[in-house]
Amino acid sequence: MSGRTTAATPPPGAAPPARHPEAPAPGEIIGSHYEYCFGCGGGVAHGLHLQTRAGEGVSVTAEFQVKEAHQGAPGLAHGGVLATALDETLGGLGWLLRVIAVTGRLETDFVRPVPVGAVLHLEAEVVAVAGRKIFCTATGRIGAPDGPVAVRADALFIEVKIDHFIENGRKQEIQAVLADPDQVKVARAFEVNP
Numbered sequence: 001m002s003g004r005t006t007a008a009t010p011p012p013g014a015a016p017p018a019r020h021p022e023a024p025a026p027g028e029i030i031g032s033h034y035e036y037c038f039g040c041g042g043g044v045a046h047g048l049h050l051q052t053r054a055g056e057g058v059s060v061t062a063e064f065q066v067k068e069a070h071q072g073a074p075g076l077a078h079g080g081v082l083a084t085a086l087d088e089t090l091g092g093l094g095w096l097l098r099v100i101a102v103t104g105r106l107e108t109d110f111v112r113p114v115p116v117g118a119v120l121h122l123e124a125e126v127v128a129v130a131g132r133k134i135f136c137t138a139t140g141r142i143g144a145p146d147g148p149v150a151v152r153a154d155a156l157f158i159e160v161k162i163d164h165f166i167e168n169g170r171k172q173e174i175q176a177v178l179a180d181p182d183q184v185k186v187a188r189a190f191e192v193n194p
């Protein structure tokens with residue numbers, strides 16, 4: 001964490017995270033959760049195409065190659081795109097806990113500019129859990145897993161039920177997903193999490 005006390009800082013009494021027994025093994029790729037997700041979907045031409053991998057404990061890693069379509073300033077990644085990369089990597093932590101969770105708060109530090117063509121090596125971990133609240137942190141390093149830190153974030157994810165998406169998403173996309181047995185299977189597997 002960044003050392004500040006904010007809404008993304010675990011309260012006293014928050015529990016350490018517990019890796020779910022059915023979590024993907026360390027090193028295993030966590031597949032895209034939705035083909036049209038801007039962060040990880042293969043169906044989005046200018047998306048980030050992040051491929052997240054389970055790590056040790058309750059952690060994940062991912063790589064993001066910055067493309068021309070991701071620029072803000074000439075030759076540099078847009079800050080919002082970098083925040084998306086952090087957000088998507090953090091979103092992968094739900095697979096380690098086997099809960100469905102969405103971003104409630106994302107506090108981002110931009111430490112170094114990230115050039116087009118660079119590979120951002122991301123890692124995220126859950127710091128603590130308090131009821132439905134999942135406190136987590138992420139870092140993005142340039143060029144290598146031990147490269148210079150370019151971005152970091154503290155975040156609060158909130159556990160939700162599948163209804164969060166069914167009730168709020170645009171009907172045509174929801175109907176398409178519900179008609180896909182593979183997607184329904186993934187979502188239901190999370191719902192029976194004890």
Ligand SMILES: CCCCCCCC(=O)SCCNC(=O)CCNC(=O)[C@H](O)C(C)(C)COP(=O)(O)OP(=O)(O)OC[C@H]1O[C@@H](n2cnc3c(N)ncnc32)[C@H](O)[C@@H]1OP(=O)(O)O
Nearest residue numbers: 007033087088091100101102103104105131133156158160
């Ligand atoms: C499937 C995985 C996809 C992964 C993709 C990558 C991650 C994403 O980008 S997800 C998309 C972006 N996020 C969203 O769209 C979420 C939009 N927000 C919401 O839907 C709601 O505000 C939601 C669900 C987060 C919380 O609402 P609700 O379920 O009613 O819970 P609510 O009772 O308000 O809050 C629960 C607790 O969280 C706290 N909380 C909620 N939001 C915040 C916040 N922004 N800051 C601090 N605390 C918060 C509340 O204070 C409360 O705490 P306590 O239990 O101690 O009183």
